[in-house]
Amino acid sequence: MGSTSAHGETGTGTGSGAGPGRRDLIKRSAALGLISVPTMSFLTACASGGDAPKAAGAKAAVTKENPFGLAKGTKLDVVVFKGGFGDDYAKAWEAAFDKKWGTSSTHLGTPEITGKLQTRFNGGNPPDVVDNSGAQRIKLDVLAKSNQLADLTPVLDAPSLDAPDKKVRDLLIPGTVEQGMQGGKCVSLNYVYTVFGFWYSGKLFKEKGWTPPKTWDEFLDVCTKAKEAGIGGLAHQGKFPYYINVVIMDLIAKKGGLEAMKAIDNLEPNAFEGSAAALAAVEALYEVVEKGLLMPGTNGLTHTESQTAWNQYKAAFIPSGSWLENEQIKQTPDDFDMRFLPMPLLPDSALPFEAIRAGAGEPFIVPEQAANKPGGLEFIRSMLSREWSTIFAQQANSLTVVKDGVDPGVKLRPGTQSAVAALKQAGTNTFNYLYPDWYSEMDSSIQDASNELMAKRIQPKEWIKRAQAAVNKAAQDPNAKNNRRS
Structure with missing residues (x-):
């Protein structure tokens, strides 16, 4: 749910560096x-009574x-x-x-x-x-x-x-x-x-004969089949664009590798502008918007509204962290079979499909x-x-x-079992961003740009421009020199 790690109405990433552990x-x-x-x-025990509490x-x-x-x-x-x-x-x-x-x-x-x-x-x-x-x-x-x-x-x-x-x-x-x-x-x-990524219903996929996608093209194919079946392809928590940034940022890290991720955290002047991985990621997500593969109305929904619609089989996929299962426990059908999916790969990605943000x-x-x-x-x-x-x-x-x-x-x-199984398969191929906690204003600005993107009010190149402007502004913070990752 913060911090980036967030859940509920989080805005939060959650970080652990890439590597061992x-x-x-x-x-x-x-x-x-x-x-x-x-x-x-x-649990039923109480502090012993009697004496008046001491000063705090x-x-x-x-x-x-x-x-x-x-x-x-x-x-x-x-x-x-x-x-x-x-x-x-x-x-x-x-x-x-x-x-x-x-x-x-x-x-x-x-x-x-x-x-x-x-x-x-x-x-x-x-x-x-x-x-x-x-x-x-x-x-x-x-x-x-x-x-x-x-x-x-x-x-x-x-x-x-x-x-x-x-x-x-x-x-x-x-x-x-x-x-x-x-x-x-x-x-x-x-x-x-x-862990962060996409989530889907094992029951729905089994009934429809869909295979969990490993590439972005396969992801678009499932979303297209879902649309043809009268189901949204991708739902997202529109009023909290933190969630859709999970998709963008995961695609950037998996396409460009850990260096692309670190360039953003370290506020590099080419973190977004000049980054082929960043542009490819934003363009890939925008294709979902352009092809009408979003769940209708999802841009205007809160996290719980969109997640509940997904629990009602109104969409094939939704992005979130692994708090999702507990948050939706009352809305999830007993036979829903919640499953976690690592972010599907763009062509020529530096990290494998199994790599996940964790x-x-x-x-x-x-x-x-x-x-x-x-x-x-x-x-x-x-x-x-x-x-x-x-x-x-x-x-x-x-x-x-x-x-x-x-x-x-x-x-x-x-869902939790699925997430842990994914962690096991990822091994040391995990990554995480630190900028949401280090630079909250930058994080908010990037979320705002993503909100505009999903509503088709800006194009991918404008998103890149706004994200880089947010990076450049954060870089002027004197405290930024103390926030570096190697």
Whole structure:
């Protein structure tokens, strides 16, 4: 759902650099998705009552078991984005935290992060921990520039709850820390390991005799057959063009390779203009528009409206991250058989069909001015335990960035199984963009251009021009020199 990694009404990419670490993910989720339900007796436990809560800023002695000096009996203020993952997982976390630490947690689950929290940040009384995701998230780069975010390096260097002889950072999937960097400092913990691409119904494809496409021409062929059958080819979440940018950006990375992706993140003067891969990607998507292969009306729909229409077999494909299954759980027919599809290839692509965008999303932050900053930091450390990771996987049908982070036992849903199988096939051929978190204004400008493109108000070359202008503007930011990927 943020951050680019986003879900629900996200605007978010989610990043993990290309490269190693995927075998750890597959190893831990084994045949996919067998995870076991943790002992849930704590879910009904409450913090012990009696004494009045201590002041939020109270501190205890710093020890190896209590590395941030969290005082028992303090209050903890937690706010989470309530979107594709819901917020039941967070309520379970808070109950476990209160039981262990004697804290008294308050909980707010909302899709309106900015609306609920902007005045609190401005007034110097932000929550202690925030899941800052969704379309209405507060822009991380803006918070970072105004020194509103606590440095999470102490959490990364603290002892792991699962292996106290190791640091927390040593038990995270590679790329996790990189995704949370702003200006050379780690200020957010992207928690959910997400894959991005197309999704389709296994039932519909079987009934129609369609083969999941591996090339863009094959993709257009299925969309054409869908149109002939009275079904839309491609649905997208028109009011949130972040989603259609998944298609464009994945096509660019797979066509031009990792260098094409890095050129965008590193704000190169030829990131879009002069990039054959970028132009080919935008022209390929525009062909879907020109041939009338979009689901009718999709440009004007919200994420849930378009996804529900897709669940009703009104379109063959829809782009999204792997939060989609949990977000649509109530709208998805039992026999829908949700499946993940890597982005089909353009001719002469540098990366193989199996390559997918995958990485860490759903950014959690601890505000610098949090009243109970030790509590916020300890909450983040607890999230990175196997116990809490298993709770999340079981409640939200998604994997986390914790290596071997789920217990074997309970089978996950078809879409999640499909996504993990795709990760296994991708191996080290994964990639992810960092610019949405690093440069929110640039991201918004590119989304606006894509909105115009899908409505046929601009042509592909104009899209390229606008995207490059957004890159050039971001490059003028003095902080950009600290955001580089090699």
